[in-house]
Amino acid sequence: MLRILAPARAALRLSSARSAPLAMPSRAVPAASTSALLSRPALLAPRLFSTTAVRCSNSTPPPQVDLKGKDSAVAIGNKVHLRWVDGTTSRFHNFWLRDHCHCPECYHSVTKQRLCNTFTLPRDIAPKSVTLTPTGVDIVWDHNDHKSHYSYSWLQKHSYDPKMMDPCKPEGADKITWDKSISSQLPEVAYKDVMESDKGLAKWLNNIHVHGFSYVSGVPVTTEATEALANRIAFIRETHYGGFWDFTSDLGHGDTAYTDIALGSHTDTTYFTDPAGLQMFHLLHHDGEGGHNLLVDGFHCAKILKEQYPQSYRTLSEIRVPAHSAGDASTHIVPSPRRNPILNHDPVTRELMQIRFNNDDRSTLDHLDPDQVESFYSALFDWNKVLTDEKNMLWTKFQPGRVLIFDNWRCLHGRSSFTGKRRMCGAYTNWDDYRSRWRTLNTSAEQLAEGL
Numbered sequence: 001m002l003r004i005l006a007p008a009r010a011a012l013r014l015s016s017a018r019s020a021p022l023a024m025p026s027r028a029v030p031a032a033s034t035s036a037l038l039s040r041p042a043l044l045a046p047r048l049f050s051t052t053a054v055r056c057s058n059s060t061p062p063p064q065v066d067l068k069g070k071d072s073a074v075a076i077g078n079k080v081h082l083r084w085v086d087g088t089t090s091r092f093h094n095f096w097l098r099d100h101c102h103c104p105e106c107y108h109s110v111t112k113q114r115l116c117n118t119f120t121l122p123r124d125i126a127p128k129s130v131t132l133t134p135t136g137v138d139i140v141w142d143h144n145d146h147k148s149h150y151s152y153s154w155l156q157k158h159s160y161d162p163k164m165m166d167p168c169k170p171e172g173a174d175k176i177t178w179d180k181s182i183s184s185q186l187p188e189v190a191y192k193d194v195m196e197s198d199k200g201l202a203k204w205l206n207n208i209h210v211h212g213f214s215y216v217s218g219v220p221v222t223t224e225a226t227e228a229l230a231n232r233i234a235f236i237r238e239t240h241y242g243g244f245w246d247f248t249s250d251l252g253h254g255d256t257a258y259t260d261i262a263l264g265s266h267t268d269t270t271y272f273t274d275p276a277g278l279q280m281f282h283l284l285h286h287d288g289e290g291g292h293n294l295l296v297d298g299f300h301c302a303k304i305l306k307e308q309y310p311q312s313y314r315t316l317s318e319i320r321v322p323a324h325s326a327g328d329a330s331t332h333i334v335p336s337p338r339r340n341p342i343l344n345h346d347p348v349t350r351e352l353m354q355i356r357f358n359n360d361d362r363s364t365l366d367h368l369d370p371d372q373v374e375s376f377y378s379a380l381f382d383w384n385k386v387l388t389d390e391k392n393m394l395w396t397k398f399q400p401g402r403v404l405i406f407d408n409w410r411c412l413h414g415r416s417s418f419t420g421k422r423r424m425c426g427a428y429t430n431w432d433d434y435r436s437r438w439r440t441l442n443t444s445a446e447q448l449a450e451g452l
């Protein structure tokens with residue numbers, strides 16, 4: 001192994017190392033994809049998730065560094081330049097590299113937490129030596145002779161100049177948007193599989209990730225079995241409605257959910273700063289008529305809105321709407337921020353991330369500029385037109401023993417009015433806890449650790 005020593009901030013070249021290029025066990029993005037990514041102009045415009053996005057994959061060709069290349073690793077000024085065999089050069093700031101050292105002294109491999117005290121590092125820290133090894137880059141720093149190792153796969157994954165992995169790429173399998181035609185192939189798993197194996201649980205959660213909902217069949221018609229099912233994902237989210245619900249239309253809480261009237265498509269808890277992530281329903285008993293369940297794919301409808309009414313899509317992405325829950329005497333909940341758009345996008349990727357829409361829970365619109373009033377209502381009517389297009393409405397009848405769970409950040413739900421006694425139970429799950437469980441069951445620990 002050839003070690004090149006150079007004074008701080010002087011040009012540092014690695015003239016040769018191993019005798020042949022080495023394939024590194026990791027991910028890569030072809031040069032064409034990289035340049036396409038860098039030239040993409042639409043990063044700042046709101047966008048729907050891409051249904052054709054490439055899955056974060058390990059199957060792409062591994063990155064390679066020519067260990068014999070004269071310019072494979074060069075320290076210039078306050079950066080280390082690393083050239084990949086495809087000709088792409090990644091530039092990393094010296095301080096950034098030192099700050100991200102993952103040696104046992106600097107990073108706890110179990111807790112995945114930083115041990116390094118960033119604020120004790122000299123801002124002008126520089127390499128004393130840079131060495132290419134078969135697995136990555138070794139650097140000895142001019143401060144305390146600290147030694148760092150960066151794997152090629154980690155460097156490529158986190159390369160920021162240029163970005164080599166698409167920072168806008170959604171996690172996991174592509175989402176599949178749907179309309180009512182999905183009724184012929186409803187995503188479903190068996191209770192037994194979910195309760196008895198992590199594989200069954202992973203399939204269930206991936207159904208929710210891909211389709212925004214899933215049924216579970218063969219559930220014992222008891223609150224205990226339903227609660228146990230919810231707990232397979234994570235602890236149940238407690239709210240002012242309690243934890244696990246077991247309710248009838250007795251107006252037990254001051255909310256229309258606790259009545260027998262019809263409810264239009266909505267997402268729940270738009271009045272929370274952090275709306276509930278998942279919602280589970282299980283019909284335990286119904287001796288009357290009606291009470292059909294409505295499910296609408298909000299992402300599918302947003303896509304239609306964007307195609308057919310692009311100005312309305314922009315309006316609902318920008319104008320913020322206040323919401324509240326104040327039906328119980330002891331409750332007066334409003335979110336922070338007080339107002340949020342109906343269509344919420346990730347501020348970095350600009351992807352549609354969350355639908356927050358419940359027309360019944362909307363507070364007084366007294367914050368709009370006068371010229372926003374008409375455009376807001378026009379957009380709201382366009383949105384309602386898409387949501388209530390019967391092509392987009394999936395009507396089903398709940399059955400005891402068959403649980404429905406859905407992504408409350410994506411799917412809207414509603415119901416028809418009903419008669420008779422109807423007993424439902426269910427639960428909310430926090431978004432972060434659902435995503436954490438899905439992530440750990442669908443991605444290897446090594447891949448997750450490398451992504452941090």
Ligand SMILES: [Fe+2]
Pocket residue numbers: 257266267268413
């Ligand atoms: Fe609801």
Ligand SMILES: [Zn+2]
Pocket residue numbers: 101102103104105106107146147148
């Ligand atoms: Zn270290």
